[in-house]
Amino acid sequence: MAHRPQGRVADSDLSLVTEPIPDIANGEILVRNIYISIDPTNRLWMSDVDQFETPIAEAAPIRAMTFGEVLESRNAKFKAGDLVTGQGAWETHSVMARARLLPHEEGVDLAAHASVLGMPGLSAYFGFVEEGQPKAGETVVISAAAGAVGSVVGQIAKIKGCRAVGIAGGPEKCRRLIERYGFDRAVDYKSAQWEADLADACGDGIDVAFENVGGTLLDCVLRHINDRARIVLCGLIASYNDAGDWQGVTMLRNVLLRRARLQGFLIATYWPRLTEGRQQLKRWVDEGRLKWDVDVVDGIGQAPAALNRVFDGLSTGKQLVRLTDDPWAGEINNQ
């Protein structure tokens, strides 16, 4: 990071630097990154707002989850050739002190571990099921519904017997929500009458909202919540590019008057239950009840553009940057 971005990330905010691959210390592994996970959180980490993790320091690499192959290990838990994930950076090789072995025996390609079986899928699962407490027959509204998290939330809502209403940008994504992910209704927030469309789609009101966006979109959702609604606040991507105050919300009135619960959610809470969550997601994938998609661009130089694709709503599925071939790709790929 050459300097902290103001607004959207520009290529000029970053420098592409070539350095020798460092030696690793005792306990560490050297990982050749295959995929870099591109998440809205990357942009948040570039800001110096007070947040859960430390903001990225200026001149430091852009922190990111990466997925790759162990080249060299000085850690008894890993050996060369293992496929792992961990906190790396926008870089071809990462030195990690902690990583998680990716279980090849599950028979899905590496990209699945970066999406439906990784942070986005687990966020959808634990955020929706544990914090949202959905009951069969309830109406669930999901913003950024065509995204890596939202598309999984909608499908789990259907599995749990709920009505799933997705909010997404543009007719193509809305069609995808219905046809590929099985949402009951899709609302295009780019349409002039989208607020009326949302009211219509929600029918008797919203029982669970899975919120990824914030700002005026959240206000519209709050206008339609039912008594005792649960709003899982998983992201506020409308504001991650903002320098000053974040977009405000004026409809807290309904949180009060409908006795609703607005629950801030970070997946970090559920790391101890990762295996349980991944097994459940894997079962649903195997049963064909959970579709997942990745949007792959090639080359580390594409990382800033890939991040902007996420904010512009251009990604179709989990956004990844691929640095080299995925050794598991094509084995079982349910796309």
Add this chain to the structure above:
Amino acid sequence: MAHRPQGRVADSDLSLVTEPIPDIANGEILVRNIYISIDPTNRLWMSDVDQFETPIAEAAPIRAMTFGEVLESRNAKFKAGDLVTGQGAWETHSVMARARLLPHEEGVDLAAHASVLGMPGLSAYFGFVEEGQPKAGETVVISAAAGAVGSVVGQIAKIKGCRAVGIAGGPEKCRRLIERYGFDRAVDYKSAQWEADLADACGDGIDVAFENVGGTLLDCVLRHINDRARIVLCGLIASYNDAGDWQGVTMLRNVLLRRARLQGFLIATYWPRLTEGRQQLKRWVDEGRLKWDVDVVDGIGQAPAALNRVFDGLSTGKQLVRLTDDPWAGEINNQ
């Protein structure tokens, strides 16, 4: 209500009307009101915003909790002379189909049932204890802390072993928080450096916030919440007089990034546990651990001014309008 108020209630928004006392039907009682409870909610009910209870219809009386004596009963549960509370109106006599007998044997004056043992005390008790889930050693911040609800929350916080920080307007109220109600710290939001004072008073941050106000004040509170904070949203009085959009909040970021919970709270949820709550509050009053105060003005014509006193922060204790002598007053009055 002559017409729906715009902004603060003006005398001209209301008409004082004299009508014959109506006959009561089977199952009803006729109550001579002794106290009218003046609550921020009265103003909310005068608005036509979508809310928990139905807005007051134009030309209808101003709905309010009242406390009075049964003059005539066609309901087997009540007899003439009983003291009761129920949903009445800004009126000298109310016909009620449902009411609650006030238990004289508890040995406190009638005003106690309108304050510490009534809706304000019960809101403080259930809102703070059940929704706030305070733990000993935690820091609790209370807005409108010198009010009928806030002053009780602060005292319960101390009983539960928490640090109690109160936000109130002006040095006199702040002194009252410390000296009469035993808060650890009091922050005067009318002071120019109040945000710095709040940060200082909160020490290591806020674990539980009991929020009655909303708007910029809530934003300041949210700036200082800790990971896993619970914010009990009990009122948004900063906006009850507003005609259009309510005051916005920009710091939802911290609800997300601190995994906080913003929980809308209405006392209606806890009516089934009223007796339990009142018994606990009564025990604390008897033990001298819970001080309570009422601010009484006389005469039904004072009701609109009394409501504005609440919004202007001029009430010292629960605001009541007294219509006639309190038959229990002075028996035990812990003021």
